Amino acid sequence: MNDSTPVTVSRWVVVGGAIAVVALIEVIGLGHQRDVLLVLAGAPVLGALGLLLWSLVDRSRPKPRADPADDEIDNGPAETLRNWHARAEMVADRADGSRADWDRHLRPLLAKEFELSSGHRTAKNRRATETAGKLLFGEELWRWVDPANSALRDQTTRAPGRAALDEILRRLQSM
Structure with missing residues (x-):
């Protein structure tokens, strides 16, 4: 001791x-x-x-910590904001990658957000969800949100890029 x-x-x-x-x-x-x-x-x-x-x-008395990095809980709003920013940057980088990256990482997030925002569940009524998606996003952007249009092995086709991601997010936000 x-x-x-x-x-x-x-x-x-x-x-x-x-x-x-x-x-x-x-x-x-x-x-x-x-x-x-x-x-x-x-x-x-x-x-x-x-x-x-x-x-x-x-x-x-409060005990001094040996290494704050070992804490399991985060260190407050600043740490939470840094973590969120890092995740958002990583997700945004996927928009410039391949279609497989988009389909693995972005499409599930966007499709889920669309389901939650619109109230249309793909599992219940696929046609109603598709119609609502086309009305909100248009034909071109809907193909990048539509959960049924996934091609997880397509490494050669490019993802639509940050501009398309920004427009999809803007339209989701306006709902």
Whole structure:
């Protein structure tokens, strides 16, 4: 154990030790002056209370962290915003990649957002969803949102790019 590690004492050990010392003083004091007995019994109780208070104060102090990067929770709004920005940048980079990248990473997000915004569920009524999608996005943009138009292995065709992604997001936002 190094010097910087605090010694933690269980409350039960402190209370049990104080009771044992009080009992020992009582046994010793039976044959001696009874006037001093109260003072002798009060000393260990006072010591136990002092240790208990010290323990409570020590536990209430914030402990320094070894490495903030090891925390499982995020460090507040600034960290959350940085994480969101990094994810958004990564998703936007997929818009300039291949069609397979678009279909793996962007199409499911856009299709889900369209379903949630429009209230049309593809699983319930495919034709109504397709009609609503064409009305909102137009023929050209709908083909990049339509969940049924996925080609996950098409590495040669280019994705529509950031301009198309921006226009799709703008139209989704206007719903």
